[in-house]
Amino acid sequence: MESLLFKGPWLPGIGIADVGVKGGKIVSVGKVLREEEYQRVIPGEGSALIPGLVNCHGHAAMTLFRGLADDLPLKTWLEKKIWPLEAKLTAQSVYWGSMLAMAEMIRGGTTTFADMYFFEEETARAALETGMRGVLSRGIVAGPGLERALAESRQLARDWQGAEGRITIQLGPHALYTCPPEVLNRVIDLAAELDLAVQIHLAETKGEVDECLALYGKSPAAVLDEAGLFHLPILAAHCVHLSPEDIEIVARRGVGVSHNPASNLKLGSGIAPVPSLLERGVAVGLGTDGAASNNNLDMFTEMRLAALIHKGVHRDPTLIPAHQALEMATVLGAKALSLEEVGAIREGMAADLVLVDLRGPHLAPSPSPEAAIAYAAHASDVTLVMVAGRILLEGGRLTTIDEERVIFEARRCLKKIAG
Amino acid sequence: MESLLFKGPWLPGIGIADVGVKGGKIVSVGKVLREEEYQRVIPGEGSALIPGLVNCHGHAAMTLFRGLADDLPLKTWLEKKIWPLEAKLTAQSVYWGSMLAMAEMIRGGTTTFADMYFFEEETARAALETGMRGVLSRGIVAGPGLERALAESRQLARDWQGAEGRITIQLGPHALYTCPPEVLNRVIDLAAELDLAVQIHLAETKGEVDECLALYGKSPAAVLDEAGLFHLPILAAHCVHLSPEDIEIVARRGVGVSHNPASNLKLGSGIAPVPSLLERGVAVGLGTDGAASNNNLDMFTEMRLAALIHKGVHRDPTLIPAHQALEMATVLGAKALSLEEVGAIREGMAADLVLVDLRGPHLAPSPSPEAAIAYAAHASDVTLVMVAGRILLEGGRLTTIDEERVIFEARRCLKKIAG
Numbered sequence: 001m002e003s004l005l006f007k008g009p010w011l012p013g014i015g016i017a018d019v020g021v022k023g024g025k026i027v028s029v030g031k032v033l034r035e036e037e038y039q040r041v042i043p044g045e046g047s048a049l050i051p052g053l054v055n056c057h058g059h060a061a062m063t064l065f066r067g068l069a070d071d072l073p074l075k076t077w078l079e080k081k082i083w084p085l086e087a088k089l090t091a092q093s094v095y096w097g098s099m100l101a102m103a104e105m106i107r108g109g110t111t112t113f114a115d116m117y118f119f120e121e122e123t124a125r126a127a128l129e130t131g132m133r134g135v136l137s138r139g140i141v142a143g144p145g146l147e148r149a150l151a152e153s154r155q156l157a158r159d160w161q162g163a164e165g166r167i168t169i170q171l172g173p174h175a176l177y178t179c180p181p182e183v184l185n186r187v188i189d190l191a192a193e194l195d196l197a198v199q200i201h202l203a204e205t206k207g208e209v210d211e212c213l214a215l216y217g218k219s220p221a222a223v224l225d226e227a228g229l230f231h232l233p234i235l236a237a238h239c240v241h242l243s244p245e246d247i248e249i250v251a252r253r254g255v256g257v258s259h260n261p262a263s264n265l266k267l268g269s270g271i272a273p274v275p276s277l278l279e280r281g282v283a284v285g286l287g288t289d290g291a292a293s294n295n296n297l298d299m300f301t302e303m304r305l306a307a308l309i310h311k312g313v314h315r316d317p318t319l320i321p322a323h324q325a326l327e328m329a330t331v332l333g334a335k336a337l338s339l340e341e342v343g344a345i346r347e348g349m350a351a352d353l354v355l356v357d358l359r360g361p362h363l364a365p366s367p368s369p370e371a372a373i374a375y376a377a378h379a380s381d382v383t384l385v386m387v388a389g390r391i392l393l394e395g396g397r398l399t400t401i402d403e404e405r406v407i408f409e410a411r412r413c414l415k416k417i418a419g
Numbered sequence: 420m421e422s423l424l425f426k427g428p429w430l431p432g433i434g435i436a437d438v439g440v441k442g443g444k445i446v447s448v449g450k451v452l453r454e455e456e457y458q459r460v461i462p463g464e465g466s467a468l469i470p471g472l473v474n475c476h477g478h479a480a481m482t483l484f485r486g487l488a489d490d491l492p493l494k495t496w497l498e499k500k501i502w503p504l505e506a507k508l509t510a511q512s513v514y515w516g517s518m519l520a521m522a523e524m525i526r527g528g529t530t531t532f533a534d535m536y537f538f539e540e541e542t543a544r545a546a547l548e549t550g551m552r553g554v555l556s557r558g559i560v561a562g563p564g565l566e567r568a569l570a571e572s573r574q575l576a577r578d579w580q581g582a583e584g585r586i587t588i589q590l591g592p593h594a595l596y597t598c599p600p601e602v603l604n605r606v607i608d609l610a611a612e613l614d615l616a617v618q619i620h621l622a623e624t625k626g627e628v629d630e631c632l633a634l635y636g637k638s639p640a641a642v643l644d645e646a647g648l649f650h651l652p653i654l655a656a657h658c659v660h661l662s663p664e665d666i667e668i669v670a671r672r673g674v675g676v677s678h679n680p681a682s683n684l685k686l687g688s689g690i691a692p693v694p695s696l697l698e699r700g701v702a703v704g705l706g707t708d709g710a711a712s713n714n715n716l717d718m719f720t721e722m723r724l725a726a727l728i729h730k731g732v733h734r735d736p737t738l739i740p741a742h743q744a745l746e747m748a749t750v751l752g753a754k755a756l757s758l759e760e761v762g763a764i765r766e767g768m769a770a771d772l773v774l775v776d777l778r779g780p781h782l783a784p785s786p787s788p789e790a791a792i793a794y795a796a797h798a799s800d801v802t803l804v805m806v807a808g809r810i811l812l813e814g815g816r817l818t819t820i821d822e823e824r825v826i827f828e829a830r831r832c833l834k835k836i837a838g
Contacts, residue, residue, distance in 0.1 A: 067785030070794070071730075071740035103780040206734070262723075265731030266794070268738075296781050296795040304720070309728065312684030315625070319687075321490035361522040361822055362715050362798070365830040366486030375489070375685070376715040379781070380799035403780055411784040 001389050002039050009044025009355065010369045011345055012051075012326055019049055021351040024165075024389035029345055042384065046359045048369045050326065051343050052111025052133075052352035052387060053299040054333030056258035057199070057237040057287030059117045060126075061089070061097030063104070064414050065292035074205065074267050082292060085417055086118070093413035094119035098126035100410040101297055103401050106132065108298045108379035109354040111387045114235065114258070114287065114337055116172040116199050120152070124160045124167055131392045131400045133352065135337050136160070137172025137199050142183045150186060157194045165350075166388060168197075168339065173229075175201035176220045177208055184227045197233035197338045200224070203246070204238035205269050221246035230255055233338040237287060238263075239277070240270045247273060251280035256336025259328065261305035262296075263289030275310050275319050285333025286325075298379050303329050307374045322374035355384035420808050421458050428463025428774065429788045430764055431470075431745055438468055440770040443584075443808035448764055461803065465778045467788045469745065470762050471530025471552075471771035471806060472718040473752030475677035476618070476656040476706025478536045479545075480508070480516030482523070483833050484711035493624065493686050501711060504836055505537070512832035513538035517545040519829040520716055522820050525551065527717045527798035528773040530806045533654065533677070533706065533756055535591040535618050539571070543579045543586055550811045550819045552771065554756050555579070556591025556618050561602045569605060576613045584769075585807060587616075587758065592648075594620035595639045596627055603646045616652035616757045619643070622665070623657035624688045640665035649674055652757040656706060657682075658696070659689045666692060670699035675755025678747065680724035681715075682708030694729050694738045704752025705744075717798050722748050726793045741793035774803035 003022040011017050011029070020028035020038060035041050069081035094117065105113055112133040115123050120138040127134035138156050140149040157169040173179040173187045179200075191198055203209055203220050212220045221242060224230060230253035237258040242250065250257065259274050277284050286302040288294050307325035311317045320328075334343025341350045356377055363372040363381070385393040392400055425438040430448070439447035439457060454460050481501075488500035513536065524532055531552040534542050539557040546553035557575050559568040576588040592598040592606045598619075610617055622628055622639050631639045640661060643649060649672035656677040661669065669676065678693050696703050705721040707713050726744035730736045739747075753762025760769045775796055782791040782800070804812040811819055 064784065066783070066795070067787035067790040070787065070790045071737055073736055077736070100780055100783060107780065261731075262727060265727035266736060268730045268734045268736035270734055271731055291795075294794065295785070295790055298781065298795075298797075301723070305724075305727070308681060308684035308724070309731075311687045312680075312690055312728075313732070315687045315689055317492055317496070317685060317687035318490055359826070361519055361526065361826060362717065364485070364519060364826045365483065365833045366714070367833075368486035368489065371486040371489045371714055375713065376485070376710075376717075378717075378797045378799055380797055407778070407780060407783045414784045414786075 005033055005035055005038035005041045006044045006049050007035070007041050009047045009049035011049055012323065012370065019345060019353070021389050024351055026345060026347055026349050026351050029347060044355065046357065047383065048356045048358055048373060049345065050354050050356060050373065051330040051345055052354050052385065053109045053329050054285060054337065054343060055105060055110045055113040055288055055297065055299055056235060056285035056333045056336055057114055057260055057289055058297065059290035060101035060113065060115050060123055061094040061117055062290030062292045063100045064093060064097040064410060064417065066295045068418060069292060070295070077267065088417045089118060091119045091122050093417060095122035095126055096406065096409040096413045098123040099130065099401065099406045101291065102126060102130040102132050103398060103403050103406055104297045106130065106385050106392045106398060107382065108300060109356065109382040109385055110297070110299050111352040111354065111385060112334070112339065112342055114199060120156055121159065124156070124163070127167060128163055129400065131387050131390050133166045133342065133387055135168045135170060135339065137170045140171065140173045140183070140187060141178040142180060146183065150190060154190065154194065157196060170197045170199050172199050176212060176223055181223065181227045184224070184229055188228055188232065191232050198229065199235045199237065202236035202239050203241040206241050209241045219243055219246050221249050225249050225253060235336050238269070238272065240264050240272045242273055247276050247280060250277065251282050255282070256338070257282055257284045258287040258336060259284050259306060260287040260289045261302060261309055263293045267293050271309055271313055274306065275314065278324070283332045283335035284328055285336040286329045299329050300377055300379055303374050322368070322370040325374040326370060351386055351389040353386045354382055357381050357383045424452055424454055424457035424460045425463045425468050426454070426460050428466045428468035430468055431742065431789065438764060438772070440808050443770055445764060445766055445768045445770050448766060463774065465776065466802065467775045467777055467792060468764065469773050469775060469792065470749040470764055471773050471804065472528045472748050473704055473756065473762060474524060474529045474532040474707055474716065474718055475654060475704035475752045475755055476533055476679055476708055477716065478709035479520035479532065479534050479542050480513040480536055481709030481711045482519045483512060483516040483829060483836065485714045487837060488711060489714070496686065507836045508537060510538045510541050512836060514541040514545055515825065515828040515832045517542040518549065518820065518825045520710065521545060521549040521551050522817060522822050522825055523716045525549065525804050525811045525817060526801065527719060528775065528801040528804055529716070529718050530771040530773065530804060531753070531758065531761055533618060539575055540578065543575070543582070546586060547582055548819065550806050550809050552585045552761065552806055554587045554589055554758065556589040559590065559592045559602070559606060560597040561599060565602065569609060573609065573613065576615060589616045589618050591618050595631060595642055600642065600646045603643070603648055607647055607651065610651050617648065618654045618656065621655035621658050622660040625660050628660045638662055638665050640668050644668050644672060654755050657688070657691065659683050659691045661692055666695050666699060669696065670701050674701070675757070676701055676703045677706040677755060678703050678725060679706040679708045680721060680728055682712045686712050690728055690732055693725065694733065702751045702754035703747055704755040705747045718748050719796055719798055722793050741787070741789040744793040745789060770805055770808040772805045773801055776800050776802045
């Protein structure tokens, strides 16, 4: 594997400095490093070098359903559109949908993505091929498919855990309303046995919380906590409708949160209490959710939304400043997913790095790279993407994905599914 | 001027069709047009051809201040940052700031922009040079500069009204809190004399409304109405804090509104009652406001925000569907600015047209171009921009702007201003 030197980009929290990469790791971060110690020098002047973006929550293969079901009430969206489509999914369609998602994510500077879906081994295979870092879970719901979902989760961990140092398998109980406590107990046992962390949807809608209060007399966060789930390393996606007590629980138990602003807005779910969570020290990352409810997998869009909407809703322009939005998209996201070697540019960390060109007219003449990245940069300003030292995008081209074929195959899969 | 045929793009509300352009106008919109009647054929397959985007509210030269003052309370932002910077503006800096704004706007598919600022003749000159359509006003505030502002407004209209059929001059009383009724009367007289429409800021912050209630015993909208301002063709920017009675007034008087979601969120102003305004038939366009409070001039971002935030805040995913967000960015914006010949693709309209490539992986395999444009497209998907039949962007290059020089000069101006 090539050794590389990024010469003189701007680094978040550091300023202009060189970054050296060897053996897939960041080996040196310094003001000026010696060019002759590296096989290749990549000029960084006029660019920001940021940690690869971490997409904390999604369903990659749902790119297939992008634009198929927009602007509908949640119930109609799920029952009339998404579920009937998902019933027709095949391993092949999940593979091509995942490949399409990764083409988009890499182009937008995402190096790590979390995923919860069916045929998850296909998403793992796609991640292995594309070079991305994946944190993958097979979705688990109660009902006739439960045993199969648990068995497939176990198999997924056996086959894929730690593959190439880039694949992390987690367990994916879908949500409390689809996984009552007796199912959560099975998940907890399996997590302990296989030493796995967990991803779950939590308090996405008001209706979900109201139903939970009626059924259990307490909030979903309280039920999950009492079930013991929060003793595991865990990421809770959405967390839109948390009470102050719920926020306390989440903070006390060290639950990671994926804030998914575009999806929460588009489905009319609401706006998560992110400033309160951050204030309590919760690791709040950012996620796109699936493309059917977004409709993109663009972490720059999520950063901008996270930096904007809380200011507007709370009428406080000091909330979630630019640097914090960038932290959510990187180091906090990594923490929320229990990943230790990514999310920051530091010696010893994996070389998951993204070069963002700051010279476009839409960023000029700005003297603040953080603000440029959080408020104005586009996915198209990403000029180089590296995961574990391997370049996945450069010169406008994906190095590991035949994009035309992926789009062609995704269209063919969609045709089979949606007719 | 070249005659041109767009062959087979998707058109909003129409579907796949050819569009013929001659003499700067759209001369034909049909299923299949004859290629031999045009000098040039532009292939449209895989692209959407949309009306040029209309940026209803902004201060172009404020691109100079992009990223200089972020995440601050409004009062600090204005008093400590923006006003001291603006005090040092020169004609030259407004010219280069405006040129920079136009480089960004054209790249993002904006063909028409509204503007209110100082040295507005420099912005007019820049618009003339870049080929954009401008709706320009010299900002007017009460105080020692009032007579000069009125005289410059008059001069601006005399020198620039109707220039090349692309420049429209309006009057720009800044806001009620800076232009009390006696000043508004002067504006009304001048508007009647010169036959000009008006742009004004209205109800941007809760504080502005509270102060007005304390001073006049009624809302800003009610005071403006009683002053007679709403009998003129007028665009009111922001309209964040309108009461139901205010909405009635705005609707009854046919006031156009510029919804500026990014700026309203970023400054912590709040979220405008856009669904109610649209329901009452108000022409609500979209605006970026200045780059100092956004921080971009990207109408795709504004469309996405408009389509997302109201769904989230009202917990109703059916609000502002994709096609309506696109209408706000085009035909409704044109109406709000009292422009009759732009905003739609129809025979006889000015050929202000934008080609958006829908073939990127981030839009695939979507069968809904409207959703692609409103929710997932980037400024970088714009492949061709035309104003009045003249191509301003093609093949990734601006045809009327020396981008490198503009960025260089903008940096030099900023250095003089901000040190």
